Amino acid sequence: MQKHSFYTRLAIHAVLIILAVPFTMPLIWMISTSLKTKEQIFPNEVVTSISGFLAEWRPSPVRWANYAEGLRYVPFPLYLRNTLMLCAFNVTGAVLSSALVAYAFAKLQWRGRKLIFSIVIATMILPGQVTMIPTFALYRWLGWYGTYLPMIVPAFLGNAFFIFLLRQFFMTIPDDLCDAARIDGCSEWGIFWRMMLPLAKPALATCALFQFLGTWNDFNGPLIYLNDQNKYTLAYGLQQFLGSYGSEWALLMAATTVFTIPIIILFFLAQRTFIQGIATTGSKG
Amino acid sequence: MARRQNLTGWLFASPVVIGLLVFTGYPFLASLYLSFCEYDIFNPPTWVGLNNYRILFTRDPLFWTSLKNVLYYTVFAVPMGITFGVALAMLLDAKIKGISVYRTIFFLPSIVPVVATSVLWLWLLNPRIGLVNTLLRLTGVAGPTWLGDPAWSKPSLIFMGVWGVGGSMIIYLAGLKDIPVTLYEAALVDGASTWQRIRHVTLPMITPVIFFNLVMGLIGSFQYFTQAFIMTGGGPLDSTLFYALHLFYQAFMYLKMGYASAMAWVLFVIVVAVTAVVFKTQGRWVHYGR
Incomplete structure (x- = not known):
């Protein structure tokens, strides 16, 4: 302009x-x-x-004592550990599985590719409430209610949004590069693992960041699946704190600050990844 | 060779195929079946035909209340989000000093975790000593009790939503950056005023981004849940009992899982219908291509 x-x-x-x-x-x-x-x-x-x-x-x-007291009401070290553990599993699972699937959509020729891809995209508009109850019953039947498994296992089965994002990225990598590697006798796994993943680092970072935020912020998962106080995450613990000490505003704000600050620091550390990730969401869609 | 390629493709895609089958396809069909059943999770479902739907439409006033609440929220929050998001993005596209500081300021609230936002706004909207009413008192206005007043509870949540507009603002900003400079130069040569440039160049060029945000905004808005669950629990007088909240209570508080499944399917039909209608209007106002 x-x-x-x-x-x-x-x-x-x-x-x-x-x-x-x-x-x-x-x-x-x-x-x-x-x-x-x-x-x-x-x-x-x-x-x-x-x-x-x-x-x-x-x-x-x-x-300053508000912080010490606030963090005692929300057993902070314990909930932080639970949250970070979930984040570690979910980030690893979601990024790896989504990259694998995105590679199949972008660079491999197989029957059903287009159909499966359209179904994956269509699931993005499916309200979670529609699948919530049978999924809950399924986890209960598996004996996973009250454990972290309902919040971890699905992450390893690909995330529609990440698959879309990574597929876009893989498609910008020339096919000749893969073909050359294939002629040199490289396996598809080798191409994916040794060539594609390193090239896709910026896009993978975006997905990792979003998954981290998603897990850190997740409220509905713990609300539905956790029943043991010792397993709570920070997000859920904060809400429970609000429920029991709703007028302790100083302590509540101290806990809220401690819960929010890591995200704000993360933003300043990874500003570029943040902005570009969100920007591609809309403009490529 | 082709068979081998097929096999490799399916192998790489297997995580999502398993996910689609086990965590989407199966629950999708199972919830349709459950919507015709009575089901409390502890006992096997028993078939009751259309009973759940009959109760839903004729004997559950809260169903209509929750539907009205979510429509109210959607009708205000989605257009406001788009208007503020686009306007803010245009301002933040200006070439002035310190623009990245402004961008950060407007963006930050949108990354505050939803539970934190909810607790924080509960405090800001405290009727007696909250920041909002303290400010209003300075200007001589006696503020309402916000979340405690059925007339103001939904607007409160809508205002809070606008505070998080930064996320979509960034998407619009990226859309603005993609507009070729030549278009503005051509408009300038033709003697277009600032308003004409916005009306005939900027806005048409970002309609695809607006469209994307409109679709995602509508879908998200119909599922509005967490903030209401944390802040009001549906009150006062069911004024914030949004559809997803009513559904959640039916399922997990009253263990009426069959009934909640019927509600979920009604929601699904609404979301699909609304999305379809929005897609139908696409040709009339969304400009693709260069």
């Missing part, structure tokens, strides 16, 4: 700054609350002046 005039630029800055206020305030308020004392959170009189309101943003005194 052409360069904007000085006044246009000024106007854009003004609009963006005004809009940025409601987008940033909640997160700052979350951190501010997480450091306040009960007395400051529940004042005897509500704030009615601007100066009083501005003073509200600064916790005084700063109460």
Whole structure:
């Protein structure tokens, strides 16, 4: 686009700054609350002046103990370990299986390829509620209720969105490259494992990141399948904390902050992967 | 040779084939069967014919309530998401200093985990000491009780949804970046105003992205669940009892799994119908190709 005039630029800055206020305030308020004392959170009189309101943003005194206490209500180390364990399995499973399947769709010739691919894409619009009950009954019958298996096993069977994304990526790699390797006597597995996977690293990273987020944030899986407190994940543990101590706002905000910060750090570390991943979702679809 | 190739292909695709059979195909058909049964998970299902559907349509007022609630949410949240997302993306496409800082600011809320967002907004919307009503009080407005008021509970959730618009904003932004500069240059040569450029170049060129977000937004909106489950549990006065929430309670609280399966199939038919209608309109407003 052409360069904007000085006044246009000024106007854009003004609009963006005004809009940025409601987008940033909640997160700052979350951190501010997480450091306040009960007395400051529940004042005897509500704030009615601007100066009083501005003073509200600064916790005084700063109460770091909220973090220690909040994380005791949510047994943080235990739930973190559970969550990370699930993340590790799901990321490995989803990325590997989806890459394998995507390679079959992009580079192998086999009867039924088109049909299976259309079915995989069609499942993306299938509401989870439709399969939820028989799937639950199936897991119960298998004796998997109350274990992590219902949340891990499906990850190893490919993710429709990742398959789509990786297939797009594999299709940009010239067929000649695979053919040359085949002539050199390389097996399909060899081509996939030694050539395709290393080439697809950026796309694999995108999938790994999304799967990590998906598992970290997942609420419905633990809600339906876990019944033992010691197995809870952070997301589910936080909701349980809310359920039992709904007015301990400082402690709740401390726990919420600790639960959210890793995701925000991850965003800053992997900004490019994040943005490109989300961007390709829409423009290639 | 061809047989070998076939075998290799199916082998590589086997994870998804197994997944489709065991975790999609089988449950899909099984839930259709269960929708004609009484089933409490502990005892084998017993066939009751169309009974579940009959109760659903004639004797369960909450079915209609939950359907109305989800339609209300969809009708407001989806268009608002698209409008704000596109407008914000256009602003953030500007070539000005510090634009990447702005982009980060608008994007961050969308990656906050849904459970965290829900807990946080429950606090922000606290009627007496929440941030929102404190701000309103400064301007002399007595804010409503938000999630405690049947008239404001759904709008509260819609506002919260707009806060997470950053995810789709990034998709629109990518769409804007794909528009060839030559199109704008041509429009400039023809003497088009800023508004005309937006109306006749920018918007038509990103209609495929809008279409994608519309379809995904509609499908997601009909399944709206987690935020309501965490924040309101369906209240007050069932004003946030969304369809998926009603279904979940029937299945896992009352163990009416057959009834919930019937609800799931009604949802499936609605989602397919809505998607089909949206796809039908595609030719009229979505511009593909260069």
